[in-house]
Amino acid sequence: MPPASSSVRKGAFITLEGGEGAGKTTQARHIAERLRARGIEAITTREPGGSPGAEILRDVLLSGKIKDLGAKAEAIIFSAARIDHIDHTIAPALAAGTWVVCDRFADSTRVYQGTFGGIEAEFLTLLERVTLNDLRPDLTLILDLPPEVGLARAAARRGPDVASDRFESEGILFHEALRQAYLDIAAAEPQRCVVVDAAQEEDEVAQAIWDVIASRLPAAAGPASAEQAGEAGEPEA
Ligand code: T5A
Numbered sequence: 001m002p003p004a005s006s007s008v009r010k011g012a013f014i015t016l017e018g019g020e021g022a023g024k025t026t027q028a029r030h031i032a033e034r035l036r037a038r039g040i041e042a043i044t045t046r047e048p049g050g051s052p053g054a055e056i057l058r059d060v061l062l063s064g065k066i067k068d069l070g071a072k073a074e075a076i077i078f079s080a081a082r083i084d085h086i087d088h089t090i091a092p093a094l095a096a097g098t099w100v101v102c103d104r105f106a107d108s109t110r111v112y113q114g115t116f117g118g119i120e121a122e123f124l125t126l127l128e129r130v131t132l133n134d135l136r137p138d139l140t141l142i143l144d145l146p147p148e149v150g151l152a153r154a155a156a157r158r159g160p161d162v163a164s165d166r167f168e169s170e171g172i173l174f175h176e177a178l179r180q181a182y183l184d185i186a187a188a189e190p191q192r193c194v195v196v197d198a199a200q201e202e203d204e205v206a207q208a209i210w211d212v213i214a215s216r217l218p219a220a221a222g223p224a225s226a227e228q229a230g231e232a233g234e235p236e237a
Contacts (some may be wrong), residue, residue, distance in 0.1 A: 010097035011041070012217050013090065013135070015105040017185075018143035019178050020168050021154030022198045023205055024103045027143065030206040031101045031213065037220025043093055044105040047081065051088035054081035062165045071117020075124065078109050079131040087136055106132060107140060111181040112167060116174055136192070139216050141209055142182050143198035147175035149197075 014031065016024040028044045035042040049058040057077055060066055066074065082105070093100050106128050114124050154168055163169075186193040194212045198205055213220045 009094045011099045012219065013094060013096040013100050013102070013136045014213070014217075015102045015107070015137040015140045016143060016225040017104060017107045017111075017140055018198060019145070019147050019150045019175055019182070019183060021150035021157070022143035022145055022151070023153075023202065025145055026202060027209055028101045028207060029143070030101045031209060032099075034206075034210055034213075035099055035101075035220060035222065037224070038220065039224035040099055040220070040222045041097065042099040042101060043089075044101045044103065045085070045089055047085060047105055047108065048078055049081070050085040050090070050102070053084040053088070057084075062167075064165070071113045071119050072123065073128060074117065075109055075113040075119060078113065082106065082109075082131050086132070091135065102137075105137060105140075107142075107182070107185055110185065111178055115177050115181045116170070129139050138192075139213065140189075140214065141191045141203070142186050142193055142195045144179065144183065144195050145197070145199040147172060147179055151175065 016028055018024055025046070028046075030153045032042040032044045047054070048061050057080060061074065061077060061081070066077065090100050090102065110124055110128070113119055114121070151168065151172075155164070158164065183195065186195045194216070195209050196205060196212065200208070
Protein backbone atom coordinates (compact mmCIF):
# COMPACT_ATOMS: atom_id res chain seq x y z
CA MET A 1 0.00 0.00 0.00
CA PRO A 2 1.48 3.41 -0.91
CA PRO A 3 2.08 5.83 1.97
CA ALA A 4 -0.82 8.20 2.71
CA SER A 5 1.29 11.13 1.56
CA SER A 6 1.12 9.89 -2.02
CA SER A 7 -2.59 9.08 -2.03
CA VAL A 8 -5.08 10.61 -4.47
CA ARG A 9 -5.72 14.31 -3.98
CA LYS A 10 -9.14 15.85 -4.41
CA GLY A 11 -8.90 18.91 -2.12
CA ALA A 12 -6.50 21.79 -2.61
CA PHE A 13 -3.51 22.42 -0.37
CA ILE A 14 -2.71 26.02 0.63
CA THR A 15 0.20 26.95 2.88
CA LEU A 16 0.93 30.21 4.67
CA GLU A 17 4.51 31.21 5.34
CA GLY A 18 6.35 34.22 6.73
CA GLY A 19 8.12 35.54 9.79
CA GLU A 20 6.95 35.69 13.39
CA GLY A 21 3.64 37.49 13.94
CA ALA A 22 3.03 37.99 10.21
CA GLY A 23 -0.62 36.99 10.63
CA LYS A 24 -0.49 33.41 9.29
CA THR A 25 -2.81 31.92 11.92
CA THR A 26 -5.27 34.80 11.58
CA GLN A 27 -5.36 34.57 7.79
CA ALA A 28 -5.60 30.76 7.75
CA ARG A 29 -8.83 31.15 9.72
CA HIS A 30 -10.18 33.78 7.28
CA ILE A 31 -9.39 31.57 4.26
CA ALA A 32 -11.14 28.54 5.76
CA GLU A 33 -14.19 30.63 6.69
CA ARG A 34 -14.46 32.02 3.15
CA LEU A 35 -14.13 28.56 1.63
CA ARG A 36 -16.79 27.10 3.93
CA ALA A 37 -19.10 30.00 3.10
CA ARG A 38 -18.84 28.83 -0.52
CA GLY A 39 -19.76 25.26 0.41
CA ILE A 40 -16.19 23.91 0.34
CA GLU A 41 -15.03 21.65 3.18
CA ALA A 42 -11.86 23.13 4.66
CA ILE A 43 -9.63 22.56 7.66
CA THR A 44 -6.91 24.70 9.17
CA THR A 45 -3.81 23.07 10.57
CA ARG A 46 -0.32 24.14 11.62
CA GLU A 47 3.33 23.21 11.82
CA PRO A 48 5.11 22.15 13.80
CA GLY A 49 2.13 20.10 14.96
CA GLY A 50 -1.22 19.40 13.37
CA SER A 51 -1.46 15.73 14.45
CA PRO A 52 -1.16 14.16 17.92
CA GLY A 53 2.37 12.84 17.33
CA ALA A 54 3.59 16.06 15.73
CA GLU A 55 2.14 18.16 18.58
CA ILE A 56 4.39 16.24 21.00
CA LEU A 57 7.40 17.11 18.84
CA ARG A 58 6.20 20.76 18.66
CA ASP A 59 6.63 21.13 22.41
CA VAL A 60 10.15 19.71 22.23
CA LEU A 61 11.14 21.89 19.25
CA LEU A 62 9.78 25.21 20.51
CA SER A 63 11.04 24.78 24.06
CA GLY A 64 14.63 25.09 22.80
CA LYS A 65 15.55 21.90 24.69
CA ILE A 66 17.13 20.33 21.63
CA LYS A 67 18.75 23.49 20.27
CA ASP A 68 22.17 22.15 21.25
CA LEU A 69 21.77 19.13 18.98
CA GLY A 70 22.32 21.52 16.08
CA ALA A 71 20.36 22.68 13.03
CA LYS A 72 20.59 19.37 11.14
CA ALA A 73 19.02 17.44 14.01
CA GLU A 74 16.38 20.15 14.39
CA ALA A 75 15.59 19.95 10.66
CA ILE A 76 15.21 16.17 10.93
CA ILE A 77 12.86 16.47 13.92
CA PHE A 78 10.75 19.15 12.17
CA SER A 79 10.60 16.74 9.22
CA ALA A 80 9.60 13.79 11.44
CA ALA A 81 6.75 15.93 12.77
CA ARG A 82 5.83 16.83 9.18
CA ILE A 83 5.64 13.18 8.09
CA ASP A 84 3.25 12.43 10.95
CA HIS A 85 1.22 15.54 10.09
CA ILE A 86 1.01 14.60 6.40
CA ASP A 87 0.10 10.97 7.05
CA HIS A 88 -2.50 11.60 9.76
CA THR A 89 -4.02 14.96 8.86
CA ILE A 90 -3.11 16.48 5.50
CA ALA A 91 -3.17 13.51 3.10
CA PRO A 92 -6.42 11.97 4.45
CA ALA A 93 -8.16 15.36 4.24
CA LEU A 94 -7.00 16.01 0.67
CA ALA A 95 -8.00 12.49 -0.36
CA ALA A 96 -11.49 13.13 1.06
CA GLY A 97 -11.84 16.32 -0.98
CA THR A 98 -11.30 18.66 1.97
CA TRP A 99 -9.18 21.76 1.39
CA VAL A 100 -6.24 22.08 3.76
CA VAL A 101 -5.02 25.49 4.90
CA CYS A 102 -1.72 25.03 6.70
CA ASP A 103 0.05 27.58 8.90
CA ARG A 104 3.72 26.91 7.96
CA PHE A 105 5.03 23.91 6.02
CA ALA A 106 8.25 22.77 4.34
CA ASP A 107 9.41 26.28 3.37
CA SER A 108 9.78 27.01 7.09
CA THR A 109 12.45 24.31 7.36
CA ARG A 110 14.22 25.60 4.25
CA VAL A 111 14.17 29.13 5.63
CA TYR A 112 14.68 28.71 9.38
CA GLN A 113 17.03 25.73 9.49
CA GLY A 114 18.63 26.56 6.13
CA THR A 115 19.27 30.22 6.80
CA PHE A 116 20.04 30.14 10.46
CA GLY A 117 21.60 26.71 10.74
CA GLY A 118 23.74 27.08 7.65
CA ILE A 119 22.74 23.60 6.47
CA GLU A 120 23.90 22.85 2.95
CA ALA A 121 21.15 23.05 0.33
CA GLU A 122 21.65 19.43 -0.84
CA PHE A 123 20.90 18.09 2.63
CA LEU A 124 17.67 20.11 2.87
CA THR A 125 16.60 19.18 -0.66
CA LEU A 126 17.09 15.50 0.08
CA LEU A 127 15.32 15.74 3.42
CA GLU A 128 12.41 17.58 1.81
CA ARG A 129 12.12 14.93 -0.89
CA VAL A 130 11.88 12.00 1.53
CA THR A 131 9.59 13.96 3.86
CA LEU A 132 7.07 15.22 1.31
CA ASN A 133 7.16 12.30 -1.09
CA ASP A 134 5.05 13.82 -3.90
CA LEU A 135 3.07 16.29 -1.79
CA ARG A 136 3.56 19.96 -2.73
CA PRO A 137 1.26 22.88 -1.91
CA ASP A 138 -0.97 24.11 -4.74
CA LEU A 139 -0.45 27.63 -3.47
CA THR A 140 1.91 29.17 -0.92
CA LEU A 141 1.10 32.62 0.41
CA ILE A 142 4.17 34.36 1.79
CA LEU A 143 3.07 37.02 4.27
CA ASP A 144 5.73 39.69 4.09
CA LEU A 145 6.30 42.51 6.56
CA PRO A 146 9.20 44.20 8.37
CA PRO A 147 10.34 41.80 11.12
CA GLU A 148 10.09 44.40 13.87
CA VAL A 149 6.36 44.81 13.10
CA GLY A 150 5.74 41.06 13.27
CA LEU A 151 7.80 40.59 16.42
CA ALA A 152 5.92 43.46 18.11
CA ARG A 153 2.59 41.85 17.19
CA ALA A 154 3.74 38.47 18.54
CA ALA A 155 5.01 40.07 21.77
CA ALA A 156 1.77 42.04 22.26
CA ARG A 157 -0.31 38.89 21.83
CA ARG A 158 1.91 36.89 24.20
CA GLY A 159 1.85 39.53 26.96
CA PRO A 160 4.71 40.52 29.28
CA ASP A 161 4.53 37.42 31.51
CA VAL A 162 5.16 34.77 28.83
CA ALA A 163 8.68 34.16 27.50
CA SER A 164 9.34 34.30 23.74
CA ASP A 165 9.94 30.92 22.09
CA ARG A 166 13.14 29.41 20.65
CA PHE A 167 13.04 31.35 17.37
CA GLU A 168 11.30 34.58 18.39
CA SER A 169 14.15 35.27 20.79
CA GLU A 170 16.78 35.34 18.02
CA GLY A 171 18.17 38.78 17.03
CA ILE A 172 16.73 41.14 14.40
CA LEU A 173 19.42 40.25 11.81
CA PHE A 174 18.22 36.64 11.95
CA HIS A 175 14.64 37.75 11.26
CA GLU A 176 15.75 40.03 8.41
CA ALA A 177 17.62 37.10 6.86
CA LEU A 178 14.47 34.99 7.16
CA ARG A 179 12.43 37.62 5.37
CA GLN A 180 14.91 37.70 2.49
CA ALA A 181 15.02 33.90 2.32
CA TYR A 182 11.23 33.79 1.90
CA LEU A 183 11.38 36.43 -0.85
CA ASP A 184 14.06 34.34 -2.58
CA ILE A 185 11.81 31.25 -2.51
CA ALA A 186 8.93 33.30 -3.95
CA ALA A 187 11.17 34.59 -6.74
CA ALA A 188 12.44 31.06 -7.51
CA GLU A 189 8.97 29.44 -7.53
CA PRO A 190 6.48 32.02 -8.84
CA GLN A 191 4.09 29.32 -10.06
CA ARG A 192 3.54 28.15 -6.47
CA CYS A 193 4.29 31.23 -4.32
CA VAL A 194 2.68 34.66 -4.04
CA VAL A 195 3.99 37.40 -1.74
CA VAL A 196 1.30 39.33 0.15
CA ASP A 197 1.88 42.65 1.94
CA ALA A 198 1.07 41.62 5.51
CA ALA A 199 1.68 45.05 7.04
CA GLN A 200 -1.80 46.17 6.00
CA GLU A 201 -4.91 46.01 8.20
CA GLU A 202 -6.17 42.48 8.86
CA ASP A 203 -9.20 42.83 6.55
CA GLU A 204 -7.11 44.27 3.75
CA VAL A 205 -4.67 41.35 3.98
CA ALA A 206 -7.63 38.93 3.96
CA GLN A 207 -9.03 40.53 0.80
CA ALA A 208 -5.64 40.54 -0.95
CA ILE A 209 -5.25 36.85 -0.10
CA TRP A 210 -8.71 36.01 -1.33
CA ASP A 211 -8.05 37.78 -4.63
CA VAL A 212 -4.95 35.60 -5.08
CA ILE A 213 -6.83 32.40 -4.22
CA ALA A 214 -9.69 33.26 -6.56
CA SER A 215 -7.32 33.85 -9.46
CA ARG A 216 -4.93 30.96 -8.79
CA LEU A 217 -7.47 28.34 -7.67
CA PRO A 218 -10.75 29.01 -9.51
CA ALA A 219 -12.39 26.01 -7.75
CA ALA A 220 -12.43 28.24 -4.63
CA ALA A 221 -15.59 29.83 -6.04
CA GLY A 222 -17.20 26.59 -4.82
CA PRO A 223 -20.40 24.72 -5.56
CA ALA A 224 -22.46 27.33 -3.66
CA SER A 225 -21.32 30.05 -6.09
CA ALA A 226 -21.88 27.79 -9.07
CA GLU A 227 -25.43 27.14 -7.85
CA GLN A 228 -26.04 30.84 -7.30
CA ALA A 229 -24.70 31.63 -10.75
CA GLY A 230 -26.97 28.92 -12.16
CA GLU A 231 -29.98 30.32 -10.33
CA ALA A 232 -29.18 33.85 -11.43
CA GLY A 233 -28.83 32.65 -14.99
CA GLU A 234 -32.17 30.79 -15.05
CA PRO A 235 -34.72 32.53 -17.31
CA GLU A 236 -37.88 33.52 -15.46
CA ALA A 237 -40.93 31.37 -16.17
N1 T5A B 1 9.80 26.57 12.57
C1 T5A B 1 8.64 26.00 12.10
C2 T5A B 1 11.05 26.14 12.12
O1 T5A B 1 12.09 26.63 12.57
N2 T5A B 1 11.10 25.16 11.17
C3 T5A B 1 9.97 24.56 10.68
O2 T5A B 1 10.08 23.66 9.82
C4 T5A B 1 8.69 24.99 11.17
C5 T5A B 1 7.43 24.37 10.66
C6 T5A B 1 6.68 28.06 15.16
C7 T5A B 1 8.18 28.32 15.16
O3 T5A B 1 8.83 27.20 14.63
C8 T5A B 1 9.73 27.61 13.61
C9 T5A B 1 9.18 28.93 13.10
C10 T5A B 1 8.53 29.54 14.33
O4 T5A B 1 9.49 30.30 15.02
P1 T5A B 1 4.69 29.34 16.24
O5 T5A B 1 4.37 29.59 17.67
O6 T5A B 1 3.78 28.45 15.48
O7 T5A B 1 6.16 28.82 16.16
O8 T5A B 1 4.92 30.75 15.62
P2 T5A B 1 4.59 31.38 14.22
O9 T5A B 1 4.33 30.32 13.20
O10 T5A B 1 5.65 32.37 13.89
O11 T5A B 1 3.23 32.07 14.48
P3 T5A B 1 2.88 33.36 15.27
O12 T5A B 1 1.72 32.93 16.07
O13 T5A B 1 4.02 34.01 15.95
O14 T5A B 1 2.49 34.35 14.13
P4 T5A B 1 1.38 34.33 13.03
O15 T5A B 1 0.58 33.06 13.04
O16 T5A B 1 2.03 34.70 11.76
O17 T5A B 1 0.46 35.55 13.47
P5 T5A B 1 -0.97 35.57 14.15
O18 T5A B 1 -2.01 35.41 13.15
O19 T5A B 1 -0.95 34.67 15.31
O20 T5A B 1 -0.97 37.10 14.61
C11 T5A B 1 -0.13 37.57 15.63
C12 T5A B 1 -0.82 38.76 16.33
O21 T5A B 1 -0.96 39.83 15.42
C13 T5A B 1 -2.34 40.16 15.23
C14 T5A B 1 -3.14 38.95 15.73
O22 T5A B 1 -4.41 39.32 16.20
C15 T5A B 1 -2.23 38.42 16.83
O23 T5A B 1 -2.47 39.11 18.03
N3 T5A B 1 -2.53 40.44 13.82
C16 T5A B 1 -2.53 41.67 13.30
N4 T5A B 1 -2.38 42.89 13.88
C17 T5A B 1 -2.40 43.97 13.04
N5 T5A B 1 -2.57 43.89 11.68
C18 T5A B 1 -2.74 42.69 11.10
N6 T5A B 1 -2.88 42.63 9.75
C19 T5A B 1 -2.70 41.52 11.91
N7 T5A B 1 -2.80 40.19 11.63
C20 T5A B 1 -2.68 39.54 12.81
